[in-house]
Amino acid sequence: DAKTTQPPSMDCAEGRAANLPCxxxxxxxxEYVYWYRQIHSQGPQYIIHGLKNNETNEMASxxxxxxxxxxxxxxxxxxxxxxxxxxxxVRVKSSGGSNYKLTFGKGTLLTVNP
Amino acid sequence: xxxVSQTPKYLVTQMGNDKSIKCEQxxxxxxxxxxxxxxxxxxxxxxxxxxxxxxxxxxxxxxFSPKSPDKAHLNLHINSLELGDSAVYxxxxxxRTLDTQYFGPGTRLTxx
Numbered sequence: 119d120a121k122t123t124q125p126p127s128m129d130c131a132e133g134r135a136a137n138l139p140c141x142x143x144x145x146x147x148x149e150y151v152y153w154y155r156q157i158h159s160q161g162p163q164y165i166i167h168g169l170k171n172n173e174t175n176e177m178a179s180x181x182x183x184x185x186x187x188x189x190x191x192x193x194x195x196x197x198x199x200x201x202x203x204x205x206x207x208v209r210v211k212s213s214g215g216s217n218y219k220l221t222f223g224k225g226t227l228l229t230v231n232p
Numbered sequence: 233x234x235x236v237s238q239t240p241k242y243l244v245t246q247m248g249n250d251k252s253i254k255c256e257q258x259x260x261x262x263x264x265x266x267x268x269x270x271x272x273x274x275x276x277x278x279x280x281x282x283x284x285x286x287x288x289x290x291x292x293x294x295x296f297s298p299k300s301p302d303k304a305h306l307n308l309h310i311n312s313l314e315l316g317d318s319a320v321y322x323x324x325x326x327x328r329t330l331d332t333q334y335f336g337p338g339t340r341l342t343x344x
Contacts, residue, residue, distance in 0.1 A: 126289065130299050156275075159336070159338075160332075160337065161324075161335030161336050161337050162235075162324075162335045163335070164320070164332045164333065166291075167328050167332070203273070205275075209330075212277075212280075212287075212288045212290065216324065217279070217280065217287050217288050217329055218330060219277045219288055219290070219328070220277065220333065221276075221277075222274070222275040222276070224273075226273070
């Protein structure tokens with residue numbers, strides 16, 4: 119029941135920018151877009167999140183379209199250690215209906231090549 | 233310093249046994265979670281506790297019983313283990329229910 123769609127895989131050359139797209143056409147006005155990644159055999163790691171404006175931190179930049187129906191995560195200078203599954207997430211209501219949960223879809227496997 | 237820790241890292245057991253997985257966070261967070269990642273790599277939330285109170289229970293079998301003795305700990309007890317319980321279980325915590333979640337390293341459970 120993920121509310122986002124992402125390409126299953128992408129490749130990127132080491133040192134180049136990696137641009138990971140995500141569609142979230144049903145997002146509502148007050149929902150944030152979150153990005154996490156999971157490096158093989160490790161727990162998911164938070165990257166960045168945003169609502170309307172573009173965001174940047176030490177790990178990545180997040181570009182959200184004006185209509186908020188899609189976003190792009192940018193890793194400006196990808197390294198081999200950035201090889202991971204990247205998840206774009208919009209929170210959904212839990213079964214009980216009063217709380218929100220992160221729903222992880224299949225994500226995008228980003229492979230950074232030397 | 234480990235922010236969210238889980239024990240054990242690996243757990244191999246026979247069908248029908250009862251086992252527990254422990255989780256501790258030293259981040260001062262109020263909310264903790266249990267996730268299950270199956271062999272197809274789908275990561276799904278199971279439970280969430282806020283200030284020791286269960287707030288999310290995602291239709292998990294009754295054989296799974298979370299326990300939160302205090303805000304820093306959330307343990308998962310599993311009765312009568314089945315083959316389908318084999319998975320990696322991740323614990324996570326956040327400052328509040330809507331905040332960024334920090335995940336532990338995972339516990340790989342194998343039921344034989």
